[in-house]
Amino acid sequence: MLFRARFILIAIAVVLTTPQTANEIYLEGIEEPFATIASAAYEAALKSDVNLSPELVANRWGELGMLLQAHNMHEQSIAAYSNALTELSDPRWLYLRSIAYGELGRVGESIDDLIVVTSTMREVAIIWYRLGQALLKAGRVAEAKEALTTALTLDEDLAIAHMTLADAQILDAEFVNAKASLQHAYRLQPQAGQIAYRLASVERELGDLNASQMWLGRRVNQFSPVVEDPMLSLVAQYSTNPTFFISAARRAWERGDRETALEAYRQAIALEPQNVQNLIGYTRLLTVLNRYDEAEKTLDTLEQVSPNEGMLWYFRAVVFLEKDLVLEAQNAIEKAIAIDPTPEARNLEREIAELRKYD
């Protein structure tokens, strides 16, 4: 009821305040190839044929918004989404704009958009979760609980919604309920360190210091539960920057999602095949996962790109060693050390020398 009333008010406000001219998108200073891609998308949206349907024009602005959002240009993505919404009130653009607002800490505007989105996309749990989270940040605890409960009604396995509901319960000093919510979240995603930390806090509030200590010990990282968000995944696909995928790979690796990490590296290498560091990073992951054949192929590529790279010969040595080719490994590590005598290479050299004693 509360949301519906707000939605009507905001909907009226959107209509009344809709700008008649497009918001300018500031693209100066960005690097190629993204500069060309973004400029072309901007031009296309700006010069949309008058005969195009509002939906198509809105899509052009919306896609530009996604492109910009994928590159962390949140201020500009907000402008692009706003232009899209001028053409057509599409909840997709409102939703993505709400996330961009959130990235800039503009919580109130994020909430306004999310309220409208939840009124039209009532069945999507993740959107209700995001609304609940934003409301909580704004200190609107009762409304946050309502939104999070709705999210969990739609998807009871949404660990992050359980955890955020617990946050709301903690603010209301409902520690027993919070503990139950967190335990539920922990059962779903035990690898998320934030759940364990909150459980430690709640146990402390409940007076069980031993349990608190135990949960603190289980806080192995500071990650939140993983959120599967199809819309944001779509945004990610608009990235043309390998750094985006490298960050994604690191995050995936840290939470133990190895296949995602490898896939993210592959995306980065596809975008920037000459990037030595990405090739080395990918090789490192492959060797850790004992996927030596794939590692060797990557090293072949790396050798073509940069034959005098110390890490190329270091990993060659690692692969040779795995194949029991000790002499070849020794030659490779000597090359590696001649180029860059890193401690890692020196250690491997010692290891190989030990093995050579038994030849």
Add this chain to the structure above:
Amino acid sequence: MFLRVGLIYPCSHNNLAMTFPQFKASLLDRTRRVQMLWFACAIIPFCVNAEIAFREVATEAGVDFVHESGAIGMRWTLEITGAGVGLLDYDGDGKLDIWVVQGGPLKDRTGDLPSDRLYRNITEGSELKFQDVTKAAGLGADSYGMGVVTGDVDNDGDVDVITLNFGRNQLFRNWGTRFEMRVDEVHLKRSEWSISGSLADLNGDGWLDLFVANYMEFPPLEKYKVCRRLSTRKGYCAPSNFDPTPDQLLLNEGNGVFRDVSKEFGIASARERGMGVVVDDLNGDGVPDIYVANDMAMNFLWVNQGGSQFAEDALLSGVAVNGHGMREASMGVSVADWDQDFDPDLFLTHDIKESNTLYVYEHAGWFSDQSIQSGLAPSSFSKTGFGTVFFDVENDGDLDLFIANGSVSMIDAQLAKRIEPPLRQTNQLFVNTGAGKFEENDATTLSQFEDVSRGVAMGDLDNDGDVDLVVSNNDGPLRIQQNISTSTHGEANHWLGVRLLTLGRDAFGAVAWLEGDIKERKVVRTDGSYASAHDPRLIFGLGDSATLPTLHVKWPSGANQTFSNLAIDRYHVLTQSEQ
């Protein structure tokens, strides 16, 4: 907590000196709109209910300082971290002087370099006036400055100064009216990137020891690689691109001769990117502990193990990460008994998208994150906070909060308008409602300027009993915000000011409180905020109570003393009695 009646814009007769054409032309400007309301105050009776008000007086007070970051478009992270400001009575005339930290060029630091500046307070009456005495006082502080620490390191009764720099830190010994820079004797020779520091007697020997929060390694400029975020626009590299450096604990072995005991005392066992520091008894065991605000890392709580060892205990104490278990980009820190339950609470400022965090002391040395409950979180997500101070803005008896903001990520809207540095934000004042919450008040000159604020120091510059603020801005002018707040009756609230002395110097670490139902714990200190140093005097806001108060003091030695029937609306110098 006062009734807020009608407009709360401040009345100030000093702002009436505007011609009608100027007044008319100013209508489109927000600043001028506020002034217009001041003008209206002269003729509209209900405006006398105005209470919280400040005047920005730097220029008219004779302070022309402008910070130079050395930025030349290369986006060196170093250029956006400085600098702070200190308030100290260096010449012992009872008036607070201002020490402003300067940066200068980064690329070529040869030739005639700009120095830190010292402004002597020559105020007579209520109109603030300062005189630049930098040369006369022998400053010559020409390092690339970050922060300033104040305190009497040789117990000779005057305030010495330690400047924290990118490079070697410096001790300025005060010989009454002149400073002498001393480096060699004080083991400040290590070349680090230091930002904030604290002087406190950590081992109870009567000499003030020095803790320095060091930030991180920074490569030679010629090797610096510009960072491009996912936007692929050139920007400032995040701290995670650089290795952290350990903080330093320097033990005062007498007369301001320091010895580095970081390893020996356990401080060097952990390293992160330190930006802010406060010293206080944070676990109730009666001895001072050290709290360090770390950038993009868990914060440190160094628990004093008897004056010769410190153990890091932030995680168990609930102050390493926020209530969600996430480390944040901590910059500034302030400690005070915000909820008046006679224990210290901590407030930390953070980057955008993170909230500022209020850690409230619960019991037995642990804290809980009450950022949302207190009302401080919601409006902090869109700002990047640095310096911060708890202070009683209108002397109504409870603590309010000021936050100096300035982004570290470039703001597109400002870039597009060619604004340099494109990091400007407004500062924030939060007023204590008295019901466990703060409310933002953006109607004063404190929130008027879009600057890249970094440090803020508090102190009573005009000795009228209320706290004035001095805000330092990266690549911008120093702001002197004179507090002209009044009560709901149009008069200033009553107050009691004390300077507590022991061993011939300010009694850092002494705890004082007024007799009564509410016991707010106030501590003599100059540390806290970001890279800045405060007035060590304590001011107790008394509201409209004219009763002569009784003050209790627990001296750093552990001795207690009571001072009864103190006259109000004036300062007292109270010295520890020999017992």
